[in-house]
Amino acid sequence: xxxxxxxxxxxxxxxxxxxxxxxxxxxxxxxxxxxxxxxxxxxxxxxxxxxxxxxxxxxxxxxxxxxxxxxxxxxxxxxxxxxxxxxxxxxxxxxxxxxxxxxxxxxxxxxxxxxxxxxxxxxxxxxxxxxxxxxxxxxxxxxxxxxxxxxx
Numbered sequence: 001x002x003x004x005x006x007x008x009x010x011x012x013x014x015x016x017x018x019x020x021x022x023x024x025x026x027x028x029x030x031x032x033x034x035x036x037x038x039x040x041x042x043x044x045x046x047x048x049x050x051x052x053x054x055x056x057x058x059x060x061x062x063x064x065x066x067x068x069x070x071x072x073x074x075x076x077x078x079x080x081x082x083x084x085x086x087x088x089x090x091x092x093x094x095x096x097x098x099x100x101x102x103x104x105x106x107x108x109x110x111x112x113x114x115x116x117x118x119x120x121x122x123x124x125x126x127x128x129x130x131x132x133x134x135x136x137x138x139x140x141x142x143x144x145x146x147x148x149x150x151x152x
Contacts, residue, residue, distance in 0.1 A: 010035045011091040032094060033071065039098030040070030047105020062105070070101040077101075 015031030044066035082090035
């Protein structure tokens with residue numbers, strides 16, 4: 001039986017490519033961040049298409065902001081996600097996580113509460129077996145009477 005060749009993830013491919021130009025130690029670091037940068041740039045391009053048309057300077061600033069945000073958060077989020085997915089290497093998640101961070105773009109204020117409730121629900125199911133339901137606003141007295149059958 002012939003052994004199967006090892007899979008080549010984007011980080012390994014970037015490291016192999018960069019080793020031709022810089023030392024292997026530097027290529028290991030640059031490979032990781034090049035995958036993050038490319039993923040975030042593509043994702044922020046998708047987010048940029050959803051924004052209103054603006055100047056070229058505004059578009060460049062937006063892409064730099066999303067790419068910088070992904071650069072600082074992708075590794076930690078990938079490792080956290082890998083604790084639950086349990087892949088052999090969290091480097092496999094770097095590109096998709098960076099792409100997702102960039103693709104959300106300027107919609108983070110709307111995404112964070114939904115994401116927070118999802119994570120809380122997941123944690124509650126994991127710990128207690130029952131999910132988390134966010135608190136609902138108390139109904140006002142008119143609505144309560146209407147549902148009770150008081151005002152007909």
